[in-house]
Amino acid sequence: MTEFLVRFIVGGVVVSIFAIMGDVLKPKSFAGLLGAAPSVALATIPLTIAKDGLAFAEIEVRSMLFGAIAFFCYAVVVSYFLRRKNQPALLVTSTSLLLWLAVSFGLFALSD
Amino acid sequence: MKIKLEMNAVKRSKWYEFLIRFVFGGLVAATAGIIAKQFGPAIGGLFLAFPAIFPATATLIESHEKRKKREAGFDGTRRGRQAAGIDAAGAALGAIGLIGFAAVLRLLIVSTSPWLSLFLATLVWAVLSFAGWNLWRGKRKRATITDA
Numbered sequence: 193m194t195e196f197l198v199r200f201i202v203g204g205v206v207v208s209i210f211a212i213m214g215d216v217l218k219p220k221s222f223a224g225l226l227g228a229a230p231s232v233a234l235a236t237i238p239l240t241i242a243k244d245g246l247a248f249a250e251i252e253v254r255s256m257l258f259g260a261i262a263f264f265c266y267a268v269v270v271s272y273f274l275r276r277k278n279q280p281a282l283l284v285t286s287t288s289l290l291l292w293l294a295v296s297f298g299l300f301a302l303s304d
Numbered sequence: 305m306k307i308k309l310e311m312n313a314v315k316r317s318k319w320y321e322f323l324i325r326f327v328f329g330g331l332v333a334a335t336a337g338i339i340a341k342q343f344g345p346a347i348g349g350l351f352l353a354f355p356a357i358f359p360a361t362a363t364l365i366e367s368h369e370k371r372k373k374r375e376a377g378f379d380g381t382r383r384g385r386q387a388a389g390i391d392a393a394g395a396a397l398g399a400i401g402l403i404g405f406a407a408v409l410r411l412l413i414v415s416t417s418p419w420l421s422l423f424l425a426t427l428v429w430a431v432l433s434f435a436g437w438n439l440w441r442g443k444r445k446r447a448t449i450t451d452a
Contacts, residue, residue: 196334203333204326207357211325214361215313220387221441222307224394225433227361230405230426233352236333237409240340241418248345250413255349257406260399263353267396270362274389281366281388285359296350 195243199236206235228263255300262296321364325357332356353402358395362388397440401433 214226233256240249266288273284332354340348366384373380405425412421 196337199337200330200334204330207329207333208322208326211329211357211361212314212322214391215317216309216311218308218310220365220390221394221397222437224391224396225398225401225437227355227358227391227395228398228402228433230352230402230429231329232333232336232354232356233405233409234422234426235329236336236352237422238418240337240345244340244345246414246418248340249418250410251345252340252349252352253406253409253413255346256352257403257410259350259353260402260406262350263355263402264396264399266355266358267392267399270358271389271392271396274362274385274392276389278382278385281362281385282359285355285362285392289355289359292355296353300346300350 195239199239202239203232203235207231228267258299258303259292259296261299262292262294265295266292316368317364321360324360328357328360353406355395358392362391365391393440394437397436398429398433400436401429401431404432405429 210226210229210231214223217223217226233253237249237253240252269291270284270288273279273288274281332351333356336348336351336354339351366388368384369387370380370384373383405428408428409421409425412424416424
C-alpha cells in the first residue's frame with residue numbers, strides 16, 4: 193500500500209511540474225511537446241528499480257516503446273479531430289484513449 | 305513565433321485545475337505499478353507512455369481560450385478547439401521524442417547506471433522533440449508563404 197501511495201505522490205508531483213511548464217510556455221505547439229514528456233516513466237522507473245530490480249524495469253521499458261508509438265498515433269488523431277473536425281476536446285481526447293489501448297496492446301501482441 | 309514564458313498563465317488557472325492534473329498523474333503512476341504487479345512488467349510498461357493528463361490539459365486549454373474570447377465578446381468555441389488541437393500537434397512531436405526516450409533507455413538501462421541512462425534518454429527526448437517542432441514550424445511557415 194505504501195509503495196503505491198509513494199508512486200501516487202511522486203507521479204502526481206512530476207506530472208504536475210511538466211504540466212505547469214506546459215502552461216507557461218508559448219507558443220501552444222511548443223508547450224504541447226511537454227504533453228508527451230516522459231513524466232510517468234521518470235517518476236516510476238527509479239522506484240521500480242529500487243523495489244523490483246533492474247531486470248523488472250528493463251522489461252517495463254521494452255513495452256514502453258509500444259506505448260510511446262501508441263501515444264504518437266493518439267496525439268495525431270486528437271489533433272486532427274480538434275483542428276479539422278472542430279469536435280469538443282473532452283470527447284475527442286477521452287474516446288481516443290481506446291485508440292491508444294488498441295495500438296499499444298496490438299503492437300505488444302505482434303511482438304510476442 | 306519565438307518561444308517565451310508567460311507566467312500569467314499560472315495565475316489564470318484555478319486551484320482545482322492543478323489538483324486534477326496532480327490526481328491524474330498520480331493515479332496513472334500508481335496504476336502502472338499495480339498493473340505491473342498483477343499482469344507482469346511487460347503489460348505494466350505500456351502504461352509508462354499512457355497519455356496521463358492529456359484529456360485534462362486539452363480540456364483546460366479549450367476552456368481557457370473560450371473564456372478569453374468570450375470576455376472579448378466572441379463565442380470562442382472554435383478558437384478553443386483549435387488551440388487544444390495545436391497543443392495536441394505539439395504532443396505528437398513530443399511523442400516522437402518519447403519513442404526515442406524509450407528506445408535509448410531500453411538500450412542503456414542494463415549496460416550503464418540507471419541514473420545516467422535516464423538522464424541520456426531524457427536528453428534524447430528533449431533533442432528529438434525540439435528538432436521535430438523546429439522542422440514542423442518551418443514547414444508551416446513555408447506553407448503559409450506559398451498560400452499567400
